[in-house]
Amino acid sequence: MTLSIPPELISTSEEMLTLRNQQLPNVTESEMIQAVRTLLIGLGENPDREGLKDTPKRVVKALQFLTKGYHESLDELLNGAVFTEDANEMVLVRDIDIFSSCEHHILPIIGRAHVAYIPNGKVIGLSKIARICEMYARRLQVQERLTLQIADALQGLLQPRGVAVVIEATHMCMVMRGVQKPGAWTVTSAMRGVFSEDSRTRQEFMNLVQHNPKF
Ligand SMILES: Nc1nc2c(ncn2[C@@H]2O[C@H](COP(=O)(O)OP(=O)(O)OP(=O)(O)O)[C@@H](O)[C@H]2O)c(=O)[nH]1
Ligand SMILES: [Zn+2]
Structure with a gap:
């Protein structure tokens, strides 16, 4: 059967991304990593010590995973x-x-x-x-x-x-x-x-x- 997905549902994530992109500047991954590094310094940590060296990168990756739903759509996940x-x-x-x-x-x-x-x-x-x-x-x-x-x-x-x-x-x-x-x-x-x-x-x-x- 042909699947008719209401347009407002298909476009949920794309709409949100468009909205965000319209209003906010693009942020690179390295800027995100830098922001986490700043956060660590603000918390009184040394981001260059061995245990924290890769933490900013890991935090960004983890947050991207936890919010990956912004990049998904009903149309794709339904697969018909x-x-x-x-x-x-x-x-x-x-x-x-x-x-x-x-x-x-x-x-x-x-x-x-x-x-x-x-x-x-x-x-x-x-x-x-x-x-x-x-x-x-x-x-x-x-x-x-x-x-x-x-x-x-x-x-x-x-x-x-x-x-x-x-x-x-x-x-x-x-x-x-x-x-x-x-x-x-x-x-x-x-x-x-x-x-x-x-x-x-x-x-x-x-x-x-x-x-x-x-x-
Ligand atoms: N309605 C609703 N509230 C939420 C949800 N998740 C977190 N909150 C609440 O959002 C509110 C934010 O309140 P604020 O007073 O601005 O923040 P806060 O000072 O961190 O508040 P406290 O958690 O009470 O210390 C808190 O009452 C949280 O419990 C949610 O899913 N639904
Ligand atoms: Zn909360």
């Missing part, structure tokens, strides 16, 4: 894996590991996403649900926006009867610094279609994703 199927029961992929970075402190957000939808003539390759989570997680985020972006992507791609996304996560900026509450979990949800209109459908989903601490 949307199929016509006469299925109309809930599909749930739960316990999708999430490693994101909070946009306020650039510290890790670690958690799990549970993503469900009720098809309406189209299904998506299961791994692609995890890949969609991954693309949006690998950006600077707030948990609320990450949750909405995943829901909106599925809604736009499949026009299903409903989409439900729950993310439960711990924020290292609330654990290792600041308020220092390692036991606090943040739970966010986005409900679309029948999940928002029908409390029984929503309840069925919530029962299936009951918090199940593993770590």
